[in-house]
Amino acid sequence: MNGEAPFVPDERDRALMLATQEGLPLAVRPYHALAERLGWAPEEVFARLARLHAVGVIRRIAAAPNHYALGYVANGMSVWDVDDERVDELGQWLAAQGEVSHCYRRPRALPLWRYNLFAMFHARERAEVERAVAVAAVRLAACFPGAVRAHEVLFSSRILKKTGVRLDF
Amino acid sequence: MRERRPATLDDLDRQLLWALQDDLPLCERPFAVLATGLGVSEEEVLQRLRRYLAEGIVTRFGPFFQVERMGGAFCLAAMAVPEERFDEVTVAVGAFPQVAHNYRREHALNMWFVLAATRPEGIVETARAIENAVSLPVWLFPKEREYFVRLRLRP
Incomplete structure (x- = not known):
């Protein structure tokens, strides 16, 4: 913020x-x-x-496209358990990857949830997302040795709601 | 709902859907500005946009609000919903206006949604209200830092 x-x-x-x-x-x-x-x-x-x-209260006046309709049927939330000392470096690096739409540092919820870095990947096929995340994982391991302890990808399998922000004034 | 197959789009649709993800000019006839850029009529742009909305290709056309700039907050939230209760919980969660979008994901935490509130307390209040409504814990994952990117989807 x-x-x-x-x-x-x-x-x-x-x-x-x-x-x-x-x-x-x-x-x-x-x-x-x-x-x-x-x-x-x-x-x-x-x-x-x-x-x-x-x-900045209005970011832009524009269309919110349905990812699925535009062919971006694979939407993977990649989540990474990263050394807290280095999470910002890795976050900036991940955000620069072409397929990434959002990248955030968030708190862990131990023991249920170990991940502190979230990056959304979008592609036309699930295999493409898996490939992009695998490439990112290999590069991260090479550029920041030991910083990533684990990662996984959570694919979205259904849009349950997509109304956008409603102002609760 | 809305697990739709990719739409059939022609070249103009692709160009228009790309352009419509940019900021609309704040002028008397903004669609005419777009139309001129694409070499089509203003009416063609409006007709296509109406069709995209009717068919769910575009889910909304309008201002994108940054509630944090007005003192509010966004927050990612998740729940582990038992399979047999999934549809019922989807309806209950969807009824909260603070839920901007909600996705099913394949994980023990299988429901992930974004809360938006114009007051910061609205996030925790809404999470507690959802917990009360569905008798399941809501996990909050507020952003601690955002790394800047901006994606536009090439149709």
Whole structure:
């Protein structure tokens, strides 16, 4: 988490975000349609969206694609039990691999869960993910001897929910 | 639900699905900007986007919220759900608005979901509420550090 003070959305920011959380109106003038829905002037919608975007509360306005539909049917969460002293070095290294979409350091939950580094791999086939993770494991062992104690890949076999963030204001 | 086979996509679909993963311009007619870039009409872009949403190729089109920037939190969570209770627990977990997505994974911890809350306490409160609802422990794996990457899926 970064050290910046959080941006606290005011009531109108919240109303605007709630009005878009199911999605942007698919109209020729989507922001005008949004303004109309809210009963606001379009200028206010533009100004508030620009500000929320500038401060990072809105990351981007874009499509959330279904990985499966785009052919990325193999989604593997690789998890690594890494020496705590070196986990950041390894995390940065893993994040730079082409197939990796997210890479995080997380706490272990011993004795049930020994892993402290998580990297999501996406590919069109399961074998491709397995290969990419195996290549990463070999390279990590060579570049950081002894730092990785164990790893495994958890494949997703079903999407149970994928609505994205709903704001619980 | 949604274990769908890969969709049949033409070249324009591929280009459009690539472009739609980028930030939409904040201007009066943003789809016209996209359309010009791809050499098609604005209406074509909108029609295709509506189709992607209807067919589940795109699950949502809109702003991506960073709840941490507004003082909230995201957290990865997992549960070990007995096979015979899996569907029932899926429904119960899915009913919480704080659950942004949920995947079945092949492991003793077989249900992995992401919680998003606009207040930091919302994560633990929601986890406890899920535990109460399904009588199973929820394991929280908050991120301690994020290593920066950004993936776009080439359709």
